Amino acid sequence: MSDSVLVSTDAIRGAFSAAMSEMYRKEVPQYGTLMSLVAEINAGVLAADPALADSLERTGEIERLSDERHGAIRVGTAEELSTIARLFAVMGMEPVGYYDLAVAGIPVHSTAFRPVSDHALAQNPFRVFTSLLRLDLLEDAALRAEAAEILSRRRIFTEGALALIERFETAGGLTEAEADRFVGEALETFRWHSEATVDAATYERLSKAHRLVADVVSFKGPHINHLTPRTLDIEAVQRAMPARGIEPKAVIEGPPERACPILLRQTSFKALEEPILFTDGHGTRAGRHTARFGEIEQRGVALTPKGRALYDELLASVRGGAAVGAGGSGAQDYDAALRERFADFPDDAGTLRREGLAFFRYAPTPRGLEAAAAGRASGDPGALVDAGHATADPIVYEDFLPVSAAGIFQSNLGTDAQSNAGSRGNQGAFEAALGRGVLEETTLYAAAEAGSIRRLHRALDAARARAA
Numbered sequence: 001m002s003d004s005v006l007v008s009t010d011a012i013r014g015a016f017s018a019a020m021s022e023m024y025r026k027e028v029p030q031y032g033t034l035m036s037l038v039a040e041i042n043a044g045v046l047a048a049d050p051a052l053a054d055s056l057e058r059t060g061e062i063e064r065l066s067d068e069r070h071g072a073i074r075v076g077t078a079e080e081l082s083t084i085a086r087l088f089a090v091m092g093m094e095p096v097g098y099y100d101l102a103v104a105g106i107p108v109h110s111t112a113f114r115p116v117s118d119h120a121l122a123q124n125p126f127r128v129f130t131s132l133l134r135l136d137l138l139e140d141a142a143l144r145a146e147a148a149e150i151l152s153r154r155r156i157f158t159e160g161a162l163a164l165i166e167r168f169e170t171a172g173g174l175t176e177a178e179a180d181r182f183v184g185e186a187l188e189t190f191r192w193h194s195e196a197t198v199d200a201a202t203y204e205r206l207s208k209a210h211r212l213v214a215d216v217v218s219f220k221g222p223h224i225n226h227l228t229p230r231t232l233d234i235e236a237v238q239r240a241m242p243a244r245g246i247e248p249k250a251v252i253e254g255p256p257e258r259a260c261p262i263l264l265r266q267t268s269f270k271a272l273e274e275p276i277l278f279t280d281g282h283g284t285r286a287g288r289h290t291a292r293f294g295e296i297e298q299r300g301v302a303l304t305p306k307g308r309a310l311y312d313e314l315l316a317s318v319r320g321g322a323a324v325g326a327g328g329s330g331a332q333d334y335d336a337a338l339r340e341r342f343a344d345f346p347d348d349a350g351t352l353r354r355e356g357l358a359f360f361r362y363a364p365t366p367r368g369l370e371a372a373a374a375g376r377a378s379g380d381p382g383a384l385v386d387a388g389h390a391t392a393d394p395i396v397y398e399d400f401l402p403v404s405a406a407g408i409f410q411s412n413l414g415t416d417a418q419s420n421a422g423s424r425g426n427q428g429a430f431e432a433a434l435g436r437g438v439l440e441e442t443t444l445y446a447a448a449e450a451g452s453i454r455r456l457h458r459a460l461d462a463a464r465a466r467a468a
């Protein structure tokens with residue numbers, strides 16, 4: 001290959017995701033244990049469920065599954081966020097969605113950087129849930145100013161990374177050698193640093209305002225705080241975790257277990273208590289910080305706005321009734337209530353499709369192509385599926401859920417968090433900090449479905465034309 005040929009953003013993302021996984025495996029040994037467990041359980045599910053294996057084969061998900069993971073970071077300033085957006089753009093990742101965590105008492109708002117096209121998602125769907133600290137929600141004005149001042153002093157990107165981002169923007173891409181260097185330089189931003197940038201007393205003050213404030217403000221950079229593999233059976237992984245020395249949180253976030261999975265189910269565990277060094281006495285004073293955790297997720301079908309409204313309504317009705325306490329008290333009641341309420345959510349693909357609750361990807365069957373050639377395959381996609389002339393496979397949900405994310409944050413921060421309940425999101429301020437608007441997830445799923453319908457009709461028309 002010539003030195004000046006540019007590599008695809010998909011290739012850079014794939015290399016970065018692999019490098020990040022490698023780094024995290026070294027930093028957090030339980031992540032490696034979890035990866036093996038998830039791989040074993042996924043292999044078992046695929047062997048036992050040939051229909052699922054076929055569907056994942058048709059949608060191309062089977063190939064991406066073992067590389068599929070998401071991570072999360074928290075940044076402190078608008079400048080950090082807008083530069084992170086430029087860094088992720090080098091890997092073909094764009095900000096999708098706005099998540100308001102302030103309603104749950106967590107002083108951040110967030111987006112998810114991820115690939116958006118069908119093709120890019122099939123290559124590697126690596127996502128990073130990215131939160132921006134909201135100092136405006138701190139009550140103490142002096143502390144607010146102090147935190148902002150500390151943040152203004154740090155540089156979370158290497159000079160090399162910044163130069164390569166600029167190179168990407170001006171040249172329209174990176175060569176293979178540049179991409180290799182970029183992956184190494186970009187990784188530095190996400191690495192764990194055990195030396196805090198503040199003294200113990202400052203850390204304590206920040207931590208008292210909110211543990212999250214201390215986590216963002218006291219360190220040299222936005223350490224990756226978890227990396228999450230995707231499992232095909234979260235219940236099985238959750239059950240098998242304790243035997244491998246991993247203690248998951250009490251409840252699985254998201255919808256209950258179903259025959260036809262929807263959206264996203266997640267559970268997390270505390271992975272590490274890190275020894276850290278404060279700046280007191282020239283960096284000799286030791287402390288402890290919990291920053292990094294583990295998480296697993298199971299993804300189901302993306303819901304239409306109608307399906308999502310039903311999901312939100314059912315979930316709210318459960319959470320209004322059965323609260324889960326800090327130590328997991330009430331977890332069984334919560335699970336039971338969740339199952340009971342979600343009995344109102346249709347649980348077979350056909351009904352989800354016919355009632356317009358979820359998004360599907362359509363493709364012609366061999367029988368459909370034969371029927372088209374004989375002039376017999378026509379009608380809307382639903383009719384084609386009913387006649388066996390097309391398949392409809394669930395479009396996987398690629399995003400996150402605000403209520404679930406709040407549960408993940410809370411469980412890993414402990415429950416001594418100050419509540420800012422009643423605060424509201426501010427998407428305008430987030431987008432101003434980001435330097436651009438976020439993409440709207442529903443638009444992306446609707447476009448994926450519409451694209452598959454166009455291709456379905458084109459394939460049937462071509463079969464008809466060939467026979468004519």
Ligand code: OOG
Pocket residue numbers: 071072073074129131225266295400401404405406408409
């Ligand atoms: C992010 C928590 C949210 C998810 O998967 O919903 C999250 C964080 O703790 O920084 O990771």
Ligand code: NI
Pocket residue numbers: 070071072129226228295408
């Ligand atoms: Ni997560």
